[in-house]
Amino acid sequence: MTKSGFVIANLFRKRTRTILTLLSVIMAFLLFGLLQSINSMFNAGADFVGATRLITQARVSFTTALPISMLPKLEAVPGVARVAYWQWFGGVWQENTQLIVFAADPLRQRDVYPEYLMPDEQWQGFAKIRTSMIAGKQMADQYGWKVGEKIPISSNIYPQKNGSKSWVFDLVGIFDGKDDDAKKRTNQAFINYDYFDEANQFGKGRTNFFILKLTDSNQAAAVSKTVDAMFENSPDETKTQTEKDFNVGFVKQIGDIGLIVRWILFAVFFTLLLVVGNTMAQSVRERIPELAVLKTLGFSDGSVLGFVFAEAFALCLFGGLVGLGLATFAGAAVTKGTGNQFPVYVDVRVWLIGIAAIVLMSLAVGLLPALRAQRLKIVDALAGR
Amino acid sequence: MLRQALAITGLNIRSIPERWAPSLVIVIGLAGVVAVFCALLAMAAGFTDTLKATGRDDAAIIMRGGSDAELNSGLDRTQTDIIEEAPGIAAGADGKPEASAEVMVIAELVRKDDKNSGANITVRGVEPTAFTLRPKLKIVNGRNFTPGLRELIVGSGVLRQFQGAEIGKVLRMRGSDWTVVGEFESGDAHESELLTDINVARTTFQRTGSSSVLAALDGAGGFEKLKSALAADPRVNVDVVRERDYFSGQTKQFRQTIGLLAGIVTIIMALGAIFAALNSMYAAVAARGKEIATLRAIGFGGLPVLVSVMIESLLLALVGGILGALFAYVFFNNLSVSTLGQNFTQVVFSFKVTPQLVIEGLIIAVTIGMVGGLLPAIRAARLPVTTGLREL
Numbered sequence: 001m002t003k004s005g006f007v008i009a010n011l012f013r014k015r016t017r018t019i020l021t022l023l024s025v026i027m028a029f030l031l032f033g034l035l036q037s038i039n040s041m042f043n044a045g046a047d048f049v050g051a052t053r054l055i056t057q058a059r060v061s062f063t064t065a066l067p068i069s070m071l072p073k074l075e076a077v078p079g080v081a082r083v084a085y086w087q088w089f090g091g092v093w094q095e096n097t098q099l100i101v102f103a104a105d106p107l108r109q110r111d112v113y114p115e116y117l118m119p120d121e122q123w124q125g126f127a128k129i130r131t132s133m134i135a136g137k138q139m140a141d142q143y144g145w146k147v148g149e150k151i152p153i154s155s156n157i158y159p160q161k162n163g164s165k166s167w168v169f170d171l172v173g174i175f176d177g178k179d180d181d182a183k184k185r186t187n188q189a190f191i192n193y194d195y196f197d198e199a200n201q202f203g204k205g206r207t208n209f210f211i212l213k214l215t216d217s218n219q220a221a222a223v224s225k226t227v228d229a230m231f232e233n234s235p236d237e238t239k240t241q242t243e244k245d246f247n248v249g250f251v252k253q254i255g256d257i258g259l260i261v262r263w264i265l266f267a268v269f270f271t272l273l274l275v276v277g278n279t280m281a282q283s284v285r286e287r288i289p290e291l292a293v294l295k296t297l298g299f300s301d302g303s304v305l306g307f308v309f310a311e312a313f314a315l316c317l318f319g320g321l322v323g324l325g326l327a328t329f330a331g332a333a334v335t336k337g338t339g340n341q342f343p344v345y346v347d348v349r350v351w352l353i354g355i356a357a358i359v360l361m362s363l364a365v366g367l368l369p370a371l372r373a374q375r376l377k378i379v380d381a382l383a384g385r
Numbered sequence: 386m387l388r389q390a391l392a393i394t395g396l397n398i399r400s401i402p403e404r405w406a407p408s409l410v411i412v413i414g415l416a417g418v419v420a421v422f423c424a425l426l427a428m429a430a431g432f433t434d435t436l437k438a439t440g441r442d443d444a445a446i447i448m449r450g451g452s453d454a455e456l457n458s459g460l461d462r463t464q465t466d467i468i469e470e471a472p473g474i475a476a477g478a479d480g481k482p483e484a485s486a487e488v489m490v491i492a493e494l495v496r497k498d499d500k501n502s503g504a505n506i507t508v509r510g511v512e513p514t515a516f517t518l519r520p521k522l523k524i525v526n527g528r529n530f531t532p533g534l535r536e537l538i539v540g541s542g543v544l545r546q547f548q549g550a551e552i553g554k555v556l557r558m559r560g561s562d563w564t565v566v567g568e569f570e571s572g573d574a575h576e577s578e579l580l581t582d583i584n585v586a587r588t589t590f591q592r593t594g595s596s597s598v599l600a601a602l603d604g605a606g607g608f609e610k611l612k613s614a615l616a617a618d619p620r621v622n623v624d625v626v627r628e629r630d631y632f633s634g635q636t637k638q639f640r641q642t643i644g645l646l647a648g649i650v651t652i653i654m655a656l657g658a659i660f661a662a663l664n665s666m667y668a669a670v671a672a673r674g675k676e677i678a679t680l681r682a683i684g685f686g687g688l689p690v691l692v693s694v695m696i697e698s699l700l701l702a703l704v705g706g707i708l709g710a711l712f713a714y715v716f717f718n719n720l721s722v723s724t725l726g727q728n729f730t731q732v733v734f735s736f737k738v739t740p741q742l743v744i745e746g747l748i749i750a751v752t753i754g755m756v757g758g759l760l761p762a763i764r765a766a767r768l769p770v771t772t773g774l775r776e777l
Contacts, residue, residue: 020660031657061491061493245502
């Protein structure tokens with residue numbers, strides 16, 4: 001019998017116990033996968049870009065708009081390559097579904113966000129057609145929009161000149177991300193700023209955000225300082241930060257989700273440690289005479305330790321991988337079921353952390369029983385002492 | 386039969402200390418499930434409580450049509466005046482309509498446990514009637530703002546969660562300095578706001594009209610009267626909502642999200658706990674195989690054995706559930722947190738571990754204990770006496 005065969009045979013000598021323990025481990029890692037992906041969504045959120053873009057907003061709050069007239073001043077700052085701007089539209093689809101829709105300058109948008117891919121003629125259409133709109137692939141897929149359609153969207157902020165808050169835009173393009181990270185951020189749409197600014201009833205020439213693309217990411221700190229100093233003590237004081245910091249701050253507004261998730265994970269793993277630890281301890285206790293026989297036959301202390309460790313590891317590894325696999329499917333189902341409103345991506349990062357957790361777990365639960373097996377004195381064990 | 390069951394149960398329970406490890410697995414496992422369940426839903430309960438406590442039935446909030454939130458709404462000066470003079474609004478002590486036009490702006494404050502990222506806080510410019518309209522609002526420290534000066538009073542919820550708005554501090558908004566002169570309590574969502582004089586807010590932030598109008602309703606028919614009068618007026622296009630409904634309506638999405646999260650987490654954890662409980666109880670039964678067989682041999686029935694195993698499992702589960710609920714209560718009850726509200730600003734609220742949540746948690750624990758005990762109990766009862774006695 002091979003060594004691994006021996007380990008597996010040992011695991012299944014009490015089949016019910018092994019299967020039940022495995023199921024507990026699977027449940028724990030299923031939860032771990034789901035929660036960790038929520039956690040990384042809230043904490044990281046933004047390691048997708050370096051500091052190559054800065055976001056300038058009004059210092060008081062980004063809900064206060066800044067005048068577009070700042071644009072030439074921002075472009076003149078050394079280190080700034082190109083500036084785009086976004087004005088929040090307050091888009092509402094049908095009855096009550098809020099959409100992420102910004103009014104943006106088409107060609108500036110294209111220059112500052114190279115990670116969004118769209119055929120050239122669609123970019124041109126976005127720039128030339130006044131009532132144009134482009135939508136991210138996720139959003140277009142979810143609502144079944146096709147290029148060339150007229151899309152009715154109302155705004156919960158801006159009435160048109162005639163007082164109506166129902167707007168209609170021509171969907172001229174659908175953009176997708178050039179990589180997985182960018183693809184996840186296509187649940188948004190942009191409308192042509194010039195048309196929006198002219199057709200809405202108030203708030204002429206203002207925008208919530210300027211997005212500054214830098215020539216060199218090392219200059220991020222210097223540029224943001226220059227920009228904020230330039231508008232200090234004016235009615236439109238600014239706050240400029242990297243896109244990453246902005247995103248982290250934005251997500252933090254929702255509340256300290258990370259804290260809650262960490263508490264749950266702690267509870268889950270503490271319980272799991274007990275469950276698996278108890279199983280391992282029990283199975284070693286029952287087998288003390290057998291282990292002594294193994295040693296009598298000439299197996300070293302080290303290999304007996306190895307057997308017990310291998311059992312713990314096999315339990316955690318198999319349960320962990322199945323659990324993480326289930327989490328991947330469940331996450332995809334939740335993402336799809338909620339129409340990307342609540343995206344749960346169990347991705348490579350989550351898997352890596354999960355595998356680290358598996359290793360830690362097996363060490364924690366295997367250590368005491370394995371040491372006990374290693375230190376076993378043959379005479380005492382055989383005598384049942 | 387009952388006596389038999391009780392006798393065996395007593396025997397079982399007295400032997401728990403001898404095999405504490407597997408029993409502890411059940412207790413801790415269920416404590417975990419119940420604690421997580423109670424804590425998560427306590428958050429939803431606290432948020433709902435805070436918003437439901439906000440607003441009165443006999444007051445209405447008037448915003449621009451289709452705005453959903455004050456942040457999105459805007460009324461010009463003429464519209465504001467028309468609304469304040471509309472029929473259906475109660476008259477105040479001075480004979481004037483009891484209505485307050487309010488301007489909402491957003492400031493950023495930094496969370497206490499943070500260093501740099503700001504969170505949105507509502508700054509509300511109000512008319513003097515605002516205080517009559519919100520009778521729960523009381524100044525507890527310092528004094529009220531002086532109309533005409535750039536002074537603010539701060540809600541105690543803001544002070545609990547954010548830094549830089551203590552009395553005496555100066556806030557800088559759009560190139561102007563505002564001094565905090567007082568602190569107020571209201572026990573509702575307004576505690577997450579800063580208040581000031583509407584006219585100062587208008588001139589500083591270049592706003593001419595208002596974001597919304599809050600008005601006391603004149604008697605039972607006041608709401609309908611006001612609503613139809615404003616709907617009939619071509620100069621305004623507004624939504625009229627009862628104040629309480631406006632705030633209660635904001636809880637739905639939060640409750641749904643947290644409810645979904647709590648549901649998924651509890652189900653998965655509960656499944657894990659059931660497997661663990663099954664494991665432990667099987668082990669408990671196996672360890673006592675000989676003992677059980679002996680009992681059967683001297684005349685104890687199968688049913689008392691089954692009942693005794695079930696009771697042990699239920700008891701352990703109940704102890705675990707109580708521990709979990711206690712843990713949630715001690716560590717989470719009244720824990721103050723904040724999240725984004727409808728206006729895209731922070732609403733400060735506290736976790737509320739309600740008796741109802743505790744009871745629901747205990748029901749979950751007992752159910753898990755029952756499921757986890759049943760199969761091992763059946764096995765224990767069915768074990769043939771001869772096999773049991775021959776074991777070991």
